Amino acid sequence: MKQLTDKALARLRNGAELPDLSGTRYRLLQQVARGGMGIVYAAEDRDLQRRVALKVLEVPGSQGELASRLMREARVLARLEHPGIVPVHDVGTLADGRVFYTMKFVEGQRLDQYIESSASTSDRLRLFQRICDAVAFAHARGVLHRDLKPANVMVGSFGEVLVMDWGLAKIMTDGLETEVATDAAISHSPANRRNDTLGSLITGHGRVMGTPGYMSPEQARGEVESLDARSDIFSLGELLRSLLGEKPSARLSTRSAARLDRSLDAICAKACAQQREGRYVTVQELVSDISRYLDGLAVEAHRESILEKAGRFYRRYRFFILLIAAYLLMRIILLLLIKH
C-alpha cells in the first residue's frame, strides 16, 4: 500500500475543512483568519456582488455549545448596529451542517499598525474618541466587549474605525447575563491572517478571558459576575496609552517611559485606576475629558496648579496674546520715540 506524504495529507485535510457553500449565495475565496473554534474566510456574495467575511465553525453540527456560541456572537453583533462596529449580514447553517455567519469584510490596518504611523497626537485622540463612541454604544445596548486592545480595532482607509472581535462580549440585559466566548477578529490585513486570539488568555473549555496588559484587574482575577462598563474603560485607558506611543513594557514599570502631557497622563491614569471606583463611570465621561483636552480646556482627571493654568491659557490664546503684546510694544516704542 502506498503511503501519503505529509504535504498530501495537509492538502487533503485543508480540502476537507473547506466549508460546503452549495445552496448559499456565497463563493469561497480564501482563508483570512483562524481561531480556536472557527475559521474566517473571505467570500463573495454572488447576489450583491460584494466581498464578505464568512465565519464558520470548524466542526459540523447546528446543535451543541460551539454552535450556540457562534450564533450568540452573531446576535451580539446584530444588536450593535453602529458605524464603529462590524455589521453582520447573514447567519445560517451550511449544507455540511456547520453554523456560519457573514459580516462586513474590513479592509485597512489594525490599530497596532496605525500606532507605528506618524499621525499627530490630536489625530490619535480623535481616532480614540471614535473607538470610545462604538464602545459606549455597546454599553448602552448592554454589551461589554471585554477584550479591547489595538489588535481588535481596525482603521479603514478613510480613517473610519471598526471595533472587532466581540467573541468575548458579555451581554447584561434583562437581568440575564450571557457570555460569548469565541474567537478571531476578521480583516483583510495580512497581519490579521495570524491567529487573532494570539495573546489572549484562554482558560478551560476555550473560554477567552481577556488579554494581559489590557484587561482590568477584576477581569484578571476572574470576577466575571461583577464586571461592568468600568472594566472596558480600563482597557480603553490602556489602549489610549498604546495609541499615544507608550510601549506595553513601559506600562508595567512604575513610571511611564514615554513623556505624556500631564493632563493626558492623568486621563490614562484615571481610566486605568486599579480600583474601579477610581475610574470614569461611563465611556462618555472619558470622551468628554479627551474633548476638553483637545479644546485646550482643563480636564477633570487633573487638578492644575496656577502655573499650569497660565501655561494652558497661553497655549490656547497664544497668537491673540502675541498680537496684543505687539500692539502694546509698538505703543511704548512710539511713546519713547516721541518723548526723545
Added chain:
Amino acid sequence: MNKILLGLLLGALLGAIDGGTAWFYPEARAQMAGIIVGSTIKGLIAGVAAGVFARRVNSVPLGILFGLAVGFALAFLVAYMQHDHYLAIILPGSIVGAIVGYATQKYGMTPLTAR
C-alpha cells in the same frame, strides 16, 4: 458670538482703547473726546468689515491680512486728514485691524443659515 457682532464689539473696544492712548501725548489731550470717538468709529468699521470677511472666507491668515489692510487704510485716512503723526496712527491702527481680523476668524461663530 457671531463673527460680525464680535468684530463690531471688539473693533469698537480696541478702537476706544487705541484712541485713549492719545492721553499719553500732552499736545493731544485737549482733543481727547474727539480722538476717542473717531478711533472707536474707525475700529467699529474695521471690525464689521473683518466680521463680514470672516463669514465669507474661512481662513485665519487671510483674516489677519484683511484686518491689517482695512486697519491700515482707515488709519492712513485719519492720518492723511491730519497731515501729521502718520506713524503713531497707522502702525497701531493696522495692528488693531489684524487683532480684530484674527479674533473674528478664530472665535466668531457662523450662523447655521449662513453656512
